Amino acid sequence: MRRVAIIGGGHTKFMFNSPQSGIEMLAEASMDAITKSNLKPKDIQAIYCGNVLGDFSEGQGMIQSYLADDIGCFNVPASRFEGACASATMAIRDAFMWVASGHYDIVLAGGTEKATAMGTSLATRTFAMFSDGRYEYPSGINFPGIFAMLAHLYSSKYNIPLKKLKETLALVSVQSHFYGMKNPHAQFQKEITVEQVLRGFTVSSPLQLLDCCPFSDGAAALVLASEDVAKKLTDKPIYFAGVGQASSGKMSAQYKYLPRLRAREVSVKQAYDMAGLEPKDIDVCELHDCFSIASLIAAESLGFADFGKAGELWEKGETKIGGKIPINISGGLKSKGHPIGATGASQVYDIVRQLRGDLVDEGRQVEGAKVGLVDTLGGDGVIVNLILKAD
Amino acid sequence: MAFKIEYKLSHKAYYDALKKGKLLGLKCKDCATVTCPPKMTCQECTGTNLDITELSGKGKIATFTTSYVAPLGREVEAPYTIVLVELEEGPWIMGNLIDIDPAKVGMELIGRKVKFGFKVFPGDLYSAGEGVRPLFSFAD
Numbered sequence: 001m002r003r004v005a006i007i008g009g010g011h012t013k014f015m016f017n018s019p020q021s022g023i024e025m026l027a028e029a030s031m032d033a034i035t036k037s038n039l040k041p042k043d044i045q046a047i048y049c050g051n052v053l054g055d056f057s058e059g060q061g062m063i064q065s066y067l068a069d070d071i072g073c074f075n076v077p078a079s080r081f082e083g084a085c086a087s088a089t090m091a092i093r094d095a096f097m098w099v100a101s102g103h104y105d106i107v108l109a110g111g112t113e114k115a116t117a118m119g120t121s122l123a124t125r126t127f128a129m130f131s132d133g134r135y136e137y138p139s140g141i142n143f144p145g146i147f148a149m150l151a152h153l154y155s156s157k158y159n160i161p162l163k164k165l166k167e168t169l170a171l172v173s174v175q176s177h178f179y180g181m182k183n184p185h186a187q188f189q190k191e192i193t194v195e196q197v198l199r200g201f202t203v204s205s206p207l208q209l210l211d212c213c214p215f216s217d218g219a220a221a222l223v224l225a226s227e228d229v230a231k232k233l234t235d236k237p238i239y240f241a242g243v244g245q246a247s248s249g250k251m252s253a254q255y256k257y258l259p260r261l262r263a264r265e266v267s268v269k270q271a272y273d274m275a276g277l278e279p280k281d282i283d284v285c286e287l288h289d290c291f292s293i294a295s296l297i298a299a300e301s302l303g304f305a306d307f308g309k310a311g312e313l314w315e316k317g318e319t320k321i322g323g324k325i326p327i328n329i330s331g332g333l334k335s336k337g338h339p340i341g342a343t344g345a346s347q348v349y350d351i352v353r354q355l356r357g358d359l360v361d362e363g364r365q366v367e368g369a370k371v372g373l374v375d376t377l378g379g380d381g382v383i384v385n386l387i388l389k390a391d
Numbered sequence: 392m393a394f395k396i397e398y399k400l401s402h403k404a405y406y407d408a409l410k411k412g413k414l415l416g417l418k419c420k421d422c423a424t425v426t427c428p429p430k431m432t433c434q435e436c437t438g439t440n441l442d443i444t445e446l447s448g449k450g451k452i453a454t455f456t457t458s459y460v461a462p463l464g465r466e467v468e469a470p471y472t473i474v475l476v477e478l479e480e481g482p483w484i485m486g487n488l489i490d491i492d493p494a495k496v497g498m499e500l501i502g503r504k505v506k507f508g509f510k511v512f513p514g515d516l517y518s519a520g521e522g523v524r525p526l527f528s529f530a531d
């Protein structure tokens with residue numbers, strides 16, 4: 001396989017009630033990525049994009065084809081990926097494979113979502129589609145409910161009193177808002193306090209409002225190129241060092257591992273093995289913090305802490321810039337926002353900027369970061385991990 | 392001779408049994424693991440040498456949540472308590488917990504013994520018909 005690099009990216013502001021359509025948002029992010037890569041739409045050979053709920057939010061399926069046409073990539077093969085919140089990361093992994101294989105030299109990958117147009121009730125219904133519809137939805141399971149149950153299980157399994165766990169989880173949200181405040185693309189640009197988190201209304205016990213990411217609209221896109229092409233177009237190519245992806249069944253069927261998500265351990269091992277790297281080699285990480293507890297669960301499976309111990313990372317500030325493993329310096333899904341079809345592309349976009357050293361002006365640069373890890377979770381069953389590296 | 396692949400226990404057959412108060416699962420003839428809710432293959436060894444078995448419907452609460460937000464069409468149900476129950480035969484299944492005030496549940500629920508009942512979910516625009524949910528109540 002050939003080496004593949006990301007050579008440019010684009011990112012809309014994440015927000016509530018975007019005036020733009022899902023295609024418009026992704027078209028802007030895409031053209032930004034193409035332009036920053038010193039390319040024209042006609043140079044793009046294929047498109048890979050994530051979009052989850054356009055069918056429900058805008059009555060728009062098959063956005064990939066209309067996107068291609070909208071930005072002037074006439075008649076290129078364009079594919080849509082659906083893996084719930086991991087959709088765009090899936091798209092990027094496949095885009096990588098097609099370039100690594102030698103089939104294409106330059107491709108576009110990204111994702112878009114216009115979730116807030118659905119309103120809270122329909123959004124809650126459609127997000128619940130990423131749990132088992134036959135055997136678990138009849139019980140009224142929903143997106144926060146999954147992680148709420150994992151939070152209680154985490155407390156019970158690792159003997160952490162719930163009150164103590166809740167205080168630790170609040171620190172996760174507080175840190176996300178601290179960095180989100182510095183990210184111009186973030187949906188929420190305000191600091192919050194532990195007291196505010198613990199005062200919020202309960203969404204699904206024990207998770208309160210500020211333990212939860214918001215519904216969001218937004219898009220992000222990246223241009224991928226083979227190493228030889230990349231070197232002609234940019235002096236700061238960011239390479240794929242390792243990729244991984246795994247799936248799992250309905251939540252109840254994962255009982256042997258919960259609150260661990262076994263698929264993540266399978267996926268990230270693929271990425272580490274391919275890269276020849278270990279958790280200690282990662283300089284900066286964007287992980288899937290759809291809910292505060294999800295950050296702890298993810299950090300452990302990614303190898304940054306022992307099981308039941310990840311809370312200490314946040315308590316000791318090890319997840320901040322200057323800490324042992326800076327996590328979600330973008331503000332994460334919690335503060336930056338979570339337009340589900342775009343989230344993975346947004347995570348990659350931020351890691352690429354970290355590895356290029358582009359975030360000094362925003363006050364979010366992890367100094368000297370050379371290796372970054374992306375972790376995206378879809379529903380209770382899809383995980384994608386990417387390890388990116390600066391030369 | 393034609394060979395037909397079919398589910399030993401389809402969701403329809405599982406639902407029909409639930410509505411009669413019977414909780415069915417699949418017992419693997421090779422490794423003895425019980426799979427519930429049903430799947431095409433054994434949860435443990437992926438084999439298809441499976442027998443339909445009736446489960447006791449008894450178990451203990453592994454985890455829970457009380458949800459204060461509800462999906463479209465189910466707003467009147469909130470707040471409601473969802474539980475994952477570890478059945479005596481091994482597998483975990485999801486259901487609702489009744490006979491309690493959903494607003495007052497806490498960590499003491501974990502480990503409580505429960506027994507199985509059922510309630511029909513009439514379905515919505517997206518569910519392709521009705522569903523049946525396990526409804527647990529305290530057994531101790």
Ligand SMILES: [Zn+2]
Pocket residue numbers: 419420421422423424433434435436437438
């Ligand atoms: Zn078996």
